[in-house]
Amino acid sequence: MNDGEQRSFGPLGKVLVIIPTYNEAENIQPIVKRVRASVPDAHVLIADDNSPDGTGKLADELAISDDHIHVMHRKGKEGLGAAYLAGFRYGLDEGYGVLVEMDADGSHQPEELPRLLTALKSADLVLGSRWIPGGRVVNWPTSRRLLSRGGSTYSRLMLSVPIRDVTGGYRAFRRETLEGIGMEEVASAGYCFQVDLAWRAVKAGFHVIEVPITFVERELGNSKMSRAIVGEALLRVTVWGVGSRADRILGRGK
Ligand SMILES: Nc1nc2c(ncn2[C@@H]2O[C@H](COP(=O)(O)OP(=O)(O)OP(=O)(O)O)[C@@H](O)[C@H]2O)c(=O)[nH]1
Numbered sequence: 581m582n583d584g585e586q587r588s589f590g591p592l593g594k595v596l597v598i599i600p601t602y603n604e605a606e607n608i609q610p611i612v613k614r615v616r617a618s619v620p621d622a623h624v625l626i627a628d629d630n631s632p633d634g635t636g637k638l639a640d641e642l643a644i645s646d647d648h649i650h651v652m653h654r655k656g657k658e659g660l661g662a663a664y665l666a667g668f669r670y671g672l673d674e675g676y677g678v679l680v681e682m683d684a685d686g687s688h689q690p691e692e693l694p695r696l697l698t699a700l701k702s703a704d705l706v707l708g709s710r711w712i713p714g715g716r717v718v719n720w721p722t723s724r725r726l727l728s729r730g731g732s733t734y735s736r737l738m739l740s741v742p743i744r745d746v747t748g749g750y751r752a753f754r755r756e757t758l759e760g761i762g763m764e765e766v767a768s769a770g771y772c773f774q775v776d777l778a779w780r781a782v783k784a785g786f787h788v789i790e791v792p793i794t795f796v797e798r799e800l801g802n803s804k805m806s807r808a809i810v811g812e813a814l815l816r817v818t819v820w821g822v823g824s825r826a827d828r829i830l831g832r833g834k
């Protein structure tokens with residue numbers, strides 16, 4: 581995608597792994613430990629939305645004994661998109677060169693992060709992908725599989741983005757990519773946040789590549805997936821797709 585082959589890419593710089601959390605008390609310590617073990621130089625930012633189950637306090641305890649762990653306490657549940665945007669802003673302000681998105685529930689395996697980072701050496705954005713050869717999903721019921729594949733296919737066709745897994749949330753961005761996609765205008769809260777970011781990166785001409793991952797369904801804690809999140813995604817992707825087609829037809833070229 582987008583002539584990455586002809587470009588040369590600069591060094592990656594310091595890595596910040598952003599983990600948004602809402603009620604992940606059972607998961608937060610194991611996931612952070614796995615990140616620290618897999619990529620010891622990387623820093624971790626936990627962006628907690630004042631989880632009632634005390635995730636934020638557990639995160640603080642982790643940060644006390646490890647200067648590579650940082651915690652952002654947000655005032656209340658505002659959705660994963662808002663937590664990531666705040667995390668990105670923190671990371672850019674603090675001078676990180678690479679910003680990684682990772683769920684807290686173990687679905688995104690930290691042991692696969694080195695592969696994403698290696699791929700980022702010759703890309704602007706790397707997407708962990710379940711739906712390319714080598715990608716897998718473990719422990720997902722057929723209904724979830726269909727929803728995810730269907731959502732990705734619908735978004736790909738609607739927005740004409742050449743990406744197989746456009747809703748996935750295991751990603752590594754170069755800072756320049758986030759600086760170049762108009763992050764300030766991103767309003768999506770839930771699932772479509774991921775679609776929004778990938779689409780913006782493709783439209784801005786960045787070199788986006790997919791790397792196969794094994795996605796493991798959460799074992800502990802509760803899902804925050806809801807009909808509202810799916811509904812938001814469906815509605816927004818449809819509005820974006822229709823809008824960009826209309827722009828093309830009317831010659832407003834986006
Ligand atoms: N800060 C913050 N984090 C959130 C919010 N909603 C979800 N998250 C986190 O975002 C990540 C993804 O959420 P999940 O509930 O795992 O969503 P999902 O992967 O679609 O659903 P499951 O398949 O059930 O795991 C997890 O680390 C959540 O704790 C939110 O409103 N605020």
Ligand SMILES: [Mg+2]
Pocket residue numbers: 683685687798
């Ligand atoms: Mg999950």
